[in-house]
Amino acid sequence: MTWNTSIAARILKVNHGGEHGAICIYSAQIVAARFRAPDLLPFLNEALVHERSHRARFRSLMPSRQGKPCRMMWIWAVGGAGLGLISGALGREAILACTEAVERTVHRHLDDQIRWSSLRDEELCSAIEGIQIEEQEHIRYAATHRSGHGFAWLESTIGHATETLIWLSTRGDSTRLARQLATDAVV
Numbered sequence: 001m002t003w004n005t006s007i008a009a010r011i012l013k014v015n016h017g018g019e020h021g022a023i024c025i026y027s028a029q030i031v032a033a034r035f036r037a038p039d040l041l042p043f044l045n046e047a048l049v050h051e052r053s054h055r056a057r058f059r060s061l062m063p064s065r066q067g068k069p070c071r072m073m074w075i076w077a078v079g080g081a082g083l084g085l086i087s088g089a090l091g092r093e094a095i096l097a098c099t100e101a102v103e104r105t106v107h108r109h110l111d112d113q114i115r116w117s118s119l120r121d122e123e124l125c126s127a128i129e130g131i132q133i134e135e136q137e138h139i140r141y142a143a144t145h146r147s148g149h150g151f152a153w154l155e156s157t158i159g160h161a162t163e164t165l166i167w168l169s170t171r172g173d174s175t176r177l178a179r180q181l182a183t184d185a186v187v
């Protein structure tokens, strides 16, 4: 496995796990939103379709890069369903605060990955760029449909929880990977 292939495999592993987490968040929110925020259902259902296609896209890029899904996918499932159910139970504003917090955290990781892959792996780079456009739509929807900055505490807790999930599922590799992406991108 070459150095670039190994980094690409690690990018795919964390992204694939993250998309699985996003699927679990939106699925749980859809259940809660039926009672708490029915007006959000069209957005949540559309976002769920996007996240499923993102997970499949990252999975499809794994074999040619000797990549494998994360062994701790259950962490994403439990964490995602937990975030989805708690935010869903708190209602409309909390659901949107959760979406904005998770998607902004993901967005930062994708930015680093695009910078790294743009010079090394064209196929991976264009996949991430395409997916990032849809993630941006999720952020934009959440930001423009919130009625204020309520649930700022929830937003910041969820931002940290997402980083922790990413860190736990990669057993700390996400921190080393981010450092390597930042170093390699300027070389």
Ligand SMILES: [Fe+2]
Binding pocket: 019, 022, 050, 051, 054, 131, 135
């Ligand atoms: Fe996604």
Ligand SMILES: [Fe+2]
Binding pocket: 022, 047, 051, 103, 134, 135, 138
């Ligand atoms: Fe998303």
